[in-house]
Amino acid sequence: MNQVIYYSNTGQSLQIAQYFSKTLGYSICNVVEVTSINYNNLILVFPVHSQNLPIMIKQFLKKVTVTYLTAIATYGKMCCGNVLYEIQKKYKMNLIAGAYVPTKHSYLKNDKSFQAYEQLNPILEKIKNPRSIKIPKLYKNIFSNFLPRLRSKLSLKLIKTAKCCSCGACTKACDFKAIKEGIPNHKCIRCLKCITICPYNALDFKQSFLLQIYLKKQKSDQFILYI
Secondary structure: OOEEEEOOOOOHHHHHHHHHHHHHOOEEEEHHHOOOOEEEEEEEEEEOEOOEOOHHHHHHHHHOEEEEEEEEEEEOOOOOOOHHHHHHHHOOOOEEEEEEEEOOOOOOOOOOOOOOHHHHHHHHHHHHOOOOOOOOOOOOOOOOOOOHHHHHHHHEEEEEOOOOOOOOHHHHHOOOOOEEOOEEOOOOOOOOHHHHHOOOOOEEEEEOHHHHHHHOOOOOOOOEEEO
């Protein structure tokens, strides 16, 4: 089975997954809706969360069998972490291609999305002639694994505005059952999917002072390709 599987909260990873699906003619599926555990060629597209793999991707990798894996990690132009190396080392996956793709940071409203899809084309050729590669280990902050959910909670406050009509769209869309009628609970990881899908633009967020300082750091537009 050949397929593109994605995990996306604000749409950045989804757009790249759709590019691969359209170009290769592979079916596309959200990782939370997958039904198969056996794949021949699999393109996996996902965002980097606090320099780590998203929980949904970790759960998926634990149960699947893949002959040839291509892994695409999108990151918000701050630090891409070391997730591709971790996929190969921890989950023993046979990677034939991979990339770190700089795209819009979820916490920056005026940031630009990734548009240079031609940079992904060498991966399309590699999929046609698969060969195993070794992913090098990159920099990862030593504190990135320290209570990431709590750090997000302290850094970003979700705001329910007067536009909210309690339609339940955010509750239905949340993969973690972390919000009800615009009010988040302790399970929330601040992925901002609820804000993205709200049909009434009734949700917003406020950054902490420390997060504002962090987001002012020099951005990285480095596209890293492994083939």
